[in-house]
Amino acid sequence: MSKQPKYRQVADALRREIDSGAYGPGAKLPSESELSARFDASRNTVRSGLNMLVSEGLITSSQGLGYEVRKHEVFELNASRFENLSFPQAGDAYSTDVTNAGRRPHQTFRVELTTASDYVASRLRVEAESRAVLRFCHRFVDDVPWSTQATHYPDWLVEKAPRLTEPGDIAEGTTRYLASLDIEQIGYADEIATRMPTPDEARLLEIGAGVPVLLWTRTGYSSARPVRCTITTFRGDLNRMTYEIGDLSARSENDPQ
Amino acid sequence: MSKQPKYRQVADALRREIDSGAYGPGAKLPSESELSARFDASRNTVRSGLNMLVSEGLITSSQGLGYEVRKHEVFELNASRFENLSFPQAGDAYSTDVTNAGRRPHQTFRVELTTASDYVASRLRVEAESRAVLRFCHRFVDDVPWSTQATHYPDWLVEKAPRLTEPGDIAEGTTRYLASLDIEQIGYADEIATRMPTPDEARLLEIGAGVPVLLWTRTGYSSARPVRCTITTFRGDLNRMTYEIGDLSARSENDPQ
DNA sequence: TAGTGGTCTAGACCACCTC
DNA sequence: AGGTGGTCTAGACCACTAC
Numbered sequence: 001m002s003k004q005p006k007y008r009q010v011a012d013a014l015r016r017e018i019d020s021g022a023y024g025p026g027a028k029l030p031s032e033s034e035l036s037a038r039f040d041a042s043r044n045t046v047r048s049g050l051n052m053l054v055s056e057g058l059i060t061s062s063q064g065l066g067y068e069v070r071k072h073e074v075f076e077l078n079a080s081r082f083e084n085l086s087f088p089q090a091g092d093a094y095s096t097d098v099t100n101a102g103r104r105p106h107q108t109f110r111v112e113l114t115t116a117s118d119y120v121a122s123r124l125r126v127e128a129e130s131r132a133v134l135r136f137c138h139r140f141v142d143d144v145p146w147s148t149q150a151t152h153y154p155d156w157l158v159e160k161a162p163r164l165t166e167p168g169d170i171a172e173g174t175t176r177y178l179a180s181l182d183i184e185q186i187g188y189a190d191e192i193a194t195r196m197p198t199p200d201e202a203r204l205l206e207i208g209a210g211v212p213v214l215l216w217t218r219t220g221y222s223s224a225r226p227v228r229c230t231i232t233t234f235r236g237d238l239n240r241m242t243y244e245i246g247d248l249s250a251r252s253e254n255d256p257q
Numbered sequence: 258m259s260k261q262p263k264y265r266q267v268a269d270a271l272r273r274e275i276d277s278g279a280y281g282p283g284a285k286l287p288s289e290s291e292l293s294a295r296f297d298a299s300r301n302t303v304r305s306g307l308n309m310l311v312s313e314g315l316i317t318s319s320q321g322l323g324y325e326v327r328k329h330e331v332f333e334l335n336a337s338r339f340e341n342l343s344f345p346q347a348g349d350a351y352s353t354d355v356t357n358a359g360r361r362p363h364q365t366f367r368v369e370l371t372t373a374s375d376y377v378a379s380r381l382r383v384e385a386e387s388r389a390v391l392r393f394c395h396r397f398v399d400d401v402p403w404s405t406q407a408t409h410y411p412d413w414l415v416e417k418a419p420r421l422t423e424p425g426d427i428a429e430g431t432t433r434y435l436a437s438l439d440i441e442q443i444g445y446a447d448e449i450a451t452r453m454p455t456p457d458e459a460r461l462l463e464i465g466a467g468v469p470v471l472l473w474t475r476t477g478y479s480s481a482r483p484v485r486c487t488i489t490t491f492r493g494d495l496n497r498m499t500y501e502i503g504d505l506s507a508r509s510e511n512d513p514q
Numbered sequence: 515t516a517g518t519g520g521t522c523t524a525g526a527c528c529a530c531c532t533c
Numbered sequence: 534a535g536g537t538g539g540t541c542t543a544g545a546c547c548a549c550t551a552c
Contacts, residue, residue: 005540015456031518042542047519055312055466057453063519064550074450080502187505193331194451194469194493196314199272209312212469212493214451221507236451236469243500245337246444250478262521288537299523304538320538321531 006041010049013039018058018069029059029067057210057237072237075101075141079190079216080244083175093173094149098141106140111167120152123189123219123229131155133164135174138204145205146238151230157183174228175220183227185220190243192216194236205235212236263298267306270296275315275326286316286324314467314494329494332358332398336447336473337501340432350430351406355398363397368424377409380446380476380486388412390421392431395461402462403495408487414440431485432477440484442477447500449473451493462492469493 004012014035017023030038035046050067053059061067075098083093098105112134121128137149151174158164161181170177175185193215197207207213214234219226234241261269271292274280287295292303307324310316318324332355340350355362369391378385394406408431415421418438427434432442450472454464464470471491476483 007540012456033518044543045541048540055453056455061519062550063548064517066518076448079500084502185503187501187503187507189505189508190500190502191333191497192449192471192499193497194471196312196467196469198313199269210453212451212453214449221503221505223504223507225507240448240450242449243336243447244444245341245447246442246478247480248444248446248478250444250480250482251446264521290537299525301524302522305521318538319531320529321536323537 006039007045007048007052010035010039010041010046011052014049014053015056015058018053023069025069025071027069029069031066053210054208055210057212060208070237074240075103075146075238076240076242078242078244079218080242083185083188083218094139103141104143106143108138109167109169110136110138111165112136113165114152116152116154120229120231123217124152124154124226126154126156133158135164141238144238145235147232147234148201148204149230149232151228153228154226157227178227183222185227186223187221189219189221190216192241197233201233205233207235214239214241216241263296264302264305264309267292267296267298267303268309271306271310272313272315275310280326282326282328284326286326288323311465312467314469317465327494331495331497332360332403333497333499335499335501336475337499340442340445340475351396360398361400363400365395366424366426367393367395368422369393370422371409373409373411377486377488380474381409381411381483383411383413390415392421398495401495402492404489404491405458405461406487406489408485410485411483414484435484440479442484443480444478446476446478447473448475449498454490458490462490464492471496471498473498 014029023029029035029050032043032046032050035050036043039046050059050061054061057070059067059069077097082097095105095107114132114134115129116124116126116132118128120132121130124132126132132155133153135151135153139146139149153161153164161178161183163170163177164174172180178185194212195215197205197211197213201207201213205213214236216232216234218230218232220228220230271286280286286292286307289300289303289307292307293300296303307316307318311318314327316324316326334354339354352362352364371389371391372386373381373383373389375385377389378387381389383389389412390410392408392410394408396403396406410418410421417440418435420427420434421431429437435442451469452472454462454468454470458464458470462470471493473489473491475487475489477485477487
């Protein structure tokens with residue numbers, strides 16, 4: 001057991017006290033100067049320790065107010081059922097889910113004509129830099145930024161489905177609109193990754209330090225080829241995803257979830 | 258556009274240079290004293306800026322060496338096929354996947370008799386604190402810590418399948434062993450979340466600052482009830498998960514993935 | 515106005531790596 | 534030995550929030 005630096009001792013002590021419940025969710029921590037006296041350390045050293053906990057996502061700080069233990073509450077997205085045509089959902093699948101959870105959804109919407117990045121192009125199986133329509137959605141729950149969703153449609157599809165370039169929302173949902181044109185999505189390839197947010201993402205999602213993002217890429221396939229690529233960026237502290245595989249009839253009887 | 262603090266200017270400038278490719282993956286950054294001169298800032302201020310980039314997972318630092326741009330390489334786990342009995346895999350599904358990727362897998366293994374946490378108990382649908390067998394696996398790829406996997410089996414199952422308490426590996430795989438006893442897993446409920454690692458996780462996975470973990474919980478169901486709950490903790494910078502839903506025959510023709 | 519955290523400095527000493 | 538980052542201090546001033 002080697003001797004820990006003082007700022008780590010501060011972080012470890014406070015982390016223990018938070019884990020043990022001495023400071024519950026939402027509780028206010030002692031001020032920097034109080035901690036400075038308690039640990040016989042300079043204010044800067046105490047700040048280093050507090051900074052560790054901020055980076056771990058355990059506490060937040062705000063100027064003039066102090067440090068607080070972070071509250072957690074998560075929203076669960078069932079990716080197996082989401083956008084699935086055999087589970088009937090009127091209109092936007094996301095709003096339905098949120099409303100069902102007793103929360104108030106809200107979103108801003110934007111349509112752009114762009115070129116496909118390497119990442120998107122390889123998934124849509126089109127050439128990089130080729131033209132694409134981007135439908136971008138910024139989603140809130142009870143006015144808290146929740147996720148951003150960027151769906152890319154290849155050029156060839158837009159010719160068949162001109163309403164994709166309409167600036168407003170498509171009432172029945174884009175998936176249903178495309179299905180009505182005989183472009184049915186019968187398969188999804190999902191990819192899930194995580195990392196720390198870029199400064200842009202941190203701004204859009206109002207993410208504080210110490211909160212990672214959850215990245216979900218869904219490529220929708222028709223019987224012939226990929227028709228869209230949706231990249232959703234979730235706040236990692238507020239969201240969880242679920243998938244169902246195979247026969248789960250044993251679960252539906254009385255499910256504690 | 259409000260004036261940014263100096264340490265942010267340092268971070269932003271360096272981030273731009275890294276994004277633009279001026280410092281590629283693995284490249285060494287200028288030393289703190291050089292940056293201090295370049296930005297006309299004290300060493301501590303430069304350190305604050307560099308610290309931001311470390312927390313974002315963009316660079317690493319090591320004593321006596323300097324700062325380096327982080328290299329990324331990811332291993333992809335196909336969760337739809339993983340452990341799926343209809344895709345025949347001899348023995349351990351994980352080792353097979355890694356070996357197929359041309360990498361060298363290695364793992365340490367441990368069996369414990371424990372009690373089920375609230376989280377596990379609610380998924381196995383047993384009482385909290387009831388007895389359970391934990392089979393714990395610490396996985397490496399080319400000697401780099403990659404993930405930990407903790408599988409919990411309920412008490413009632415262990416009575417039917419005594420080999421679950423054997424300290425060593427089960428050659429044919431536990432899923433196949435259970436299937437041979439007519440305890441077949443016909444459904445999986447997967448949950449995926451992300452957060453910053455606890456200090457314990459950071460130690461086991463040798464995670465540096467700025468790298469989140471990807472948490473994957475799989476509960477396996479027989480036709481009657483849940484039989485196991487597996488919690489996998491991945492290093493977020495090295496792993497990605499994928500799922501396949503529905504008909505993806507259009508993808509298999511010539512897949513760029 | 516008083517107390518909180520946010521920024522910044524200058525300097526000290528230590529631990530680690532390379533030569 | 535010399536350069537690198539790691540830790541720590543004491544003190545200054547600013548910006549925000551509460552009362």
